Amino acid sequence: MSISKNKRVEVFIDGVTTQGWGVGHIDGFAVFVANAAIGDTILVHIIKVKKNYAIGKLLDIIIPSPNRYEPDCPVFSQCGGCAYRHITYDSELNIKYKQVKDAFSRIAHMDIKPQPIISANNIDRYRNKAQFPVGFDGELKIGFYAPYSHRIINCRDCKLQPKEFTTALQVFDEFLLQNHIPIYNEKENKGLLRHIYLRKADATEEILACAVINGDALPNANILAEKLKDALPNLKGFLININKSDTNVILGDKCKLIWGQDYITDVLCGCKFRISPLSFYQVNSSQAKMLYEKAQDYASLNSDDILLDLYCGTGTIGLTMASKVKKLIGVEIVESAVKDANINAQINNITNAKFICDDASNAVKKMIENDELPSVVLVDPPRKGLSPELISTIAAIKPNRIVYISCDPATLARDCALFKTSNYTVKELTPVDMFPRTAHVECVVLMSKVQN
Ligand code: SAH
Numbered sequence: 001m002s003i004s005k006n007k008r009v010e011v012f013i014d015g016v017t018t019q020g021w022g023v024g025h026i027d028g029f030a031v032f033v034a035n036a037a038i039g040d041t042i043l044v045h046i047i048k049v050k051k052n053y054a055i056g057k058l059l060d061i062i063i064p065s066p067n068r069y070e071p072d073c074p075v076f077s078q079c080g081g082c083a084y085r086h087i088t089y090d091s092e093l094n095i096k097y098k099q100v101k102d103a104f105s106r107i108a109h110m111d112i113k114p115q116p117i118i119s120a121n122n123i124d125r126y127r128n129k130a131q132f133p134v135g136f137d138g139e140l141k142i143g144f145y146a147p148y149s150h151r152i153i154n155c156r157d158c159k160l161q162p163k164e165f166t167t168a169l170q171v172f173d174e175f176l177l178q179n180h181i182p183i184y185n186e187k188e189n190k191g192l193l194r195h196i197y198l199r200k201a202d203a204t205e206e207i208l209a210c211a212v213i214n215g216d217a218l219p220n221a222n223i224l225a226e227k228l229k230d231a232l233p234n235l236k237g238f239l240i241n242i243n244k245s246d247t248n249v250i251l252g253d254k255c256k257l258i259w260g261q262d263y264i265t266d267v268l269c270g271c272k273f274r275i276s277p278l279s280f281y282q283v284n285s286s287q288a289k290m291l292y293e294k295a296q297d298y299a300s301l302n303s304d305d306i307l308l309d310l311y312c313g314t315g316t317i318g319l320t321m322a323s324k325v326k327k328l329i330g331v332e333i334v335e336s337a338v339k340d341a342n343i344n345a346q347i348n349n350i351t352n353a354k355f356i357c358d359d360a361s362n363a364v365k366k367m368i369e370n371d372e373l374p375s376v377v378l379v380d381p382p383r384k385g386l387s388p389e390l391i392s393t394i395a396a397i398k399p400n401r402i403v404y405i406s407c408d409p410a411t412l413a414r415d416c417a418l419f420k421t422s423n424y425t426v427k428e429l430t431p432v433d434m435f436p437r438t439a440h441v442e443c444v445v446l447m448s449k450v451q452n
Contacts, residue, residue, distance in 0.1 A: 020083025
């Protein structure tokens with residue numbers, strides 16, 4: 001049977017894409033379908049045919065997969081946030097495990113058997129940060145973007161976010177309407193309010209609220225602060241973030257404090273951490289603890305070690321390990337995160353840590369020039385991973401162990417293959433489910449030098 005646009009076809013789903021879409025085959029031709037589950041037999045409407053694949057819209061489930069269950073969110077089928085609200089958590093974990101294993105065999109040509117995936121105890125309301133886009137098209141919309149689009153799907157009570165965020169959105173909703181605040185229009189780069197940005201520290205329950213605006217001031221911001229304070233007893237601060245640029249980037253680089261303080265404090269792995277609005281902080285605190293413990297286990301540190309924490313954010317990973325080593329050096333490119341990292345060292349009475357604000361590659365090159373050579377290197381880069389140059393520079397330091405934390409199995413596999421050409425091989429790999437119900441999976445890898 002040939003496939004063509006607008007055809008309706010029956011298809012059995014036998015795989016899943018890295019975005020969480022179901023994959024079926026018609027005469028060997030792949031069809032991708034959102035919200036389909038492995039094991040489903042479904043009726044699809046073919047909406048796009050490309051050279052190597054087609055995209056279908058799920059019309060009807062003819063025989064449901066045994067792993068299916070009723071999605072417990074009214075906007076699941078429209079929202080771009082969750083990918084796996086229609087299957088059991090066990091089958092989600094199996095998919096993620098296989099994705100990691102497959103990335104290594106497909107991209108790195110390495111046959112690796114990952115350790116069992118570290119699953120999460122809480123698969124709902126685990127996030128400590130949300131950035132809700134705000135729009136107006138006859139009605140006020142606050143929620144999340146539809147997949148691959150900037151169409152806002154109204155969602156005021158996201159199952160991944162703490163309940164307090166739902167309360168905060170109610171306050172914003174009333175305030176915006178009562179005060180006739182102009183809502184940002186992306187196409188025209190006009191209007192004022194762009195995003196509502198909320199953070200909550202898991203351990204202390206402190207909350208920070210922020211309005212991201214295309215302007216310098218939010219009318220009646222003090223009234224909004226009062227209303228937020230009344231509704232959220234644990235609110236520690238309310239800020240505005242100024243973002244006048246015509247881009248997809250959510251936050252501008254300037255914040256103005258309206259009320260309270262411009263940070264919250266969390267406790268993770270026994271350390272206190274100050275979190276400012278512009279600094280990176282792991283979004284799932286309880287799973288971050290599991291991740292950091294595994295990283296520490298892989299690093300197997302001793303009191304002679306010099307630990308380099310590259311892409312250190314607010315210093316969290318390294319600081320939780322600082323008491324084990326002689327010296328900790330953290331490197332991070334965002335200035336406010338480095339400032340937080342230094343404060344974090346201070347508030348935890350850690351005196352053997354230094355934090356450098358620089359690009360990771362530059363910093364490592366300078367360390368070689370200064371003969372300041374770490375014995376263990378930990379990297380936790382953004383999704384795009386490491387540059388080939390940085391990989392060979394790290395290998396040139398000849399650390400005893402390299403611990404690589406990654407939120408993208410594909411770039412991780414690519415980089416591990418490059419480390420292999422520099423004589424570092426993967427000893428062990430553990431996937432960690434940091435983002436239940438979404439298509440993302442985190443990994444931590446231990447590499448060590450090949451003994452010649
Ligand atoms: N390890 C930290 C943060 C990881 S996120 C934690 O667990 O909390 C990745 C961090 O890398 C971010 O803080 C980002 O600002 C930083 N970063 C991005 N590009 C960088 C570069 N070229 N050099 C150094 N740091 C960089």
